[in-house]
Amino acid sequence: MSSQNPVFIPGPTNIPDELRRAIDLPTMDHRSSAFADMLHPALAGIKRVVKLRDGEAIIFPATGTGAWEAAVTNLLSPGDTVLAARHGMFSHRWIDLCRRQGFNVEVIETEWGLGAPAEALGAALSADKAHKIRAVLVTHNETATGVRSDVASVRKALDAAGHPALLLVDGVSSIASMDFRMDEWGVDAAITGSQKGFMLPAGLSIVALSRKAIAAMATSTSPRCFFDFKDMLKSNASGGFPYTPPVSLIAGLAHSIRMLEGEGLENVFARHYRIAEGVRRATRAWGLALCAKSPELYSDTVSAIVVPANVDSTRIVTHAAEKYQVAFSVGLGEVAGKVFRIGHLGSMSDVMALSGIATAEMAMVDLGLPIELGSGVAAAQEFYRTSTSNRQTRAA
Template sequence: MAYYTSRRDSGRHHLQIPGPTNVPDRVLRAMDNPTMDHRGPDFGVLGQRVLEKLRPVFGTAEPVIIFPASGTGAWEAALVNTLSPGDTVLMCETGWFAHLWKEMAERLGLRPRLLETDWRRAADVPAIEAALRADRGHEIKAVCVVHNETSTGCTSRIDEVRAALDAAGHPALLLVDTISSLGSIEYRHDAWGVDVTVSGSQKGLMLPPGLSFNAVSKKALKASESAKLAKSYWDWKPMLASNATGYFPYTPATNLLYALDTALDMLAEEGLANVFARHDRHAEATRRAVRSWGLEVQCEDPRHFSSALTAVRVPEGHSANGLRAAILERFDMSLGNGLGRLNDRVFRIGHLGAFDDLSLIGTLSGVEMGLRIAGVPHKSGGVQAAMDHLSGNA
């Protein structure tokens, strides 16, 4: 069956959105194995192996729970297992996904206290600390931060957020979304004192959508004992009880676990430090291309530049969606669209996951040709600037 019906050209479709990312052939082949009995002895071995191999990727010695869900499910699991109706949560609206997490909190009966930004920078750490210091009655039960805001290309400094909680002497839990950063940008659940880390399978982990994760601290587990928000599917307790022997309390996504097992091997073989350096290098090459084109990166603070994606602003009076449509039509390449207030103002280049130098140069070539075709004012030479960086920085 043909799933791409809008194209008839030879060659492959170039998926350069910031997730879901391209799935390596090795991972696809792992998925293409017969589904095993999820109550049989072989599955217990697989389950224990995968759960153990996940921990270094999160930077934790604590449990990591796997749900058959998108990252949105992991958001909900983090909230309902640690909080009670009416609890106040401090949330930083760094972009569209932080906004959606806030909306979820409201629907669940929580009371978000929102720290807004202009969507051009990461979480405002001084504002977080000030809000926590002012909360003398400790009404704030959790601080929720998106590590890498996929809509803007801004990465928050979670180590600094933890330092702000400590400086304020506040007991709030720290909940962090790493859906577009895990496996792409350095992250340390334990060292940074994170209580619940939320993630998903479809970005840096190089899998299709379908798995989501909660890495859970001892403090979060303690909070879950008194949390009163309703939960059933998302309940950590039966998951952890079954996971102790490698099993799940309900039917798991077996073939995605095969894929995860292989993807974790690939990350370990490359070495996480090398994975992060590769992403840093590709991100810098992309930003050099953008600057050479005379365009503007959405993220304004270099300390917050994302290594997973780059959001690019188009000049006033021009359409980012029109540019994306022209690139898709002419080169069969998908770029990320602008979300929320950034609709039609930015396009997003994903450079994460299973990605190498030639993939990046092909992507940037498509963008540079697309800028010309769509009539977006720019200078030539962006691809050359990226090549100069890559060839001089192995």
């Protein structure tokens, strides 16, 4: 596949040339003060991105899955009960991880295409008079279905039930691309990775912790070593790492945050909304629908597009890769063969998105889908050329 073409998968995302240069570093002594000068800005920047004022940010050499495991093993003990909704492949995988770690998971089965059901979660919390549920797991952006969950509503359900459970949120495919308000939403652990909105290669798992979460570390008895928060926080305080750090990626993370803040976080979020809305308008012009059931659920980082019942969506992805050397994503789990996914997060512009829309359109026409060539491109073009600011975009 040509490295000249952008990818349209929901991670790893396209890496800007500026960031490639930032991670191209010679070997350095990671015990030196130079590393501390690199690490501390990265940790402080994570807190600004997730809007956390009083708490801690932690980086491990891993991916988002490592951040999942680190969060639950540092904050919970074997046998603890957690509450989660299963409404996509990544919420499913987090549930599976928790069960493998020895936690009891109460699962609320939810239709794929819907978000975390705040009302049902609230009812389960209200029924838990003994407060056996120690944590609620929420996938902010379900990458498999292109669905955004309302984290604030889940927090309201927790508060209405008067329940002390921790709120743990997977923001892997949302943080740094979509607005995330850790303090305002009462999130206790926010989880992400380097390869999505931060536009870096895979290799960093990122966790932000509230003070309540930090206090919960004192009672956790889950076994851990590599992912131990206490070891990491102790070492970080003096500018170090408890083992060899991924120096280049940490340097890249600090630089990525400078780029995001240079653009302005609100502008970053508006750009993602605008690009996503162009893809959504193209989808409607094709006569197709999104997997997400209603507009308030639409993700601004990935669109899962439902194909006609007689079409295997995997063929579209395979054909685009083989003929046009452009990468889209297949459907996963319950929507395998039913949707294909266009990732539009991280380093992405209107012009790049148009090339992806055009390629998807060509692939579908090649395979005989009843789509008029140019229809989706024209719909997206009309939106992009008239929508340039946050205000204009939201009003459109």
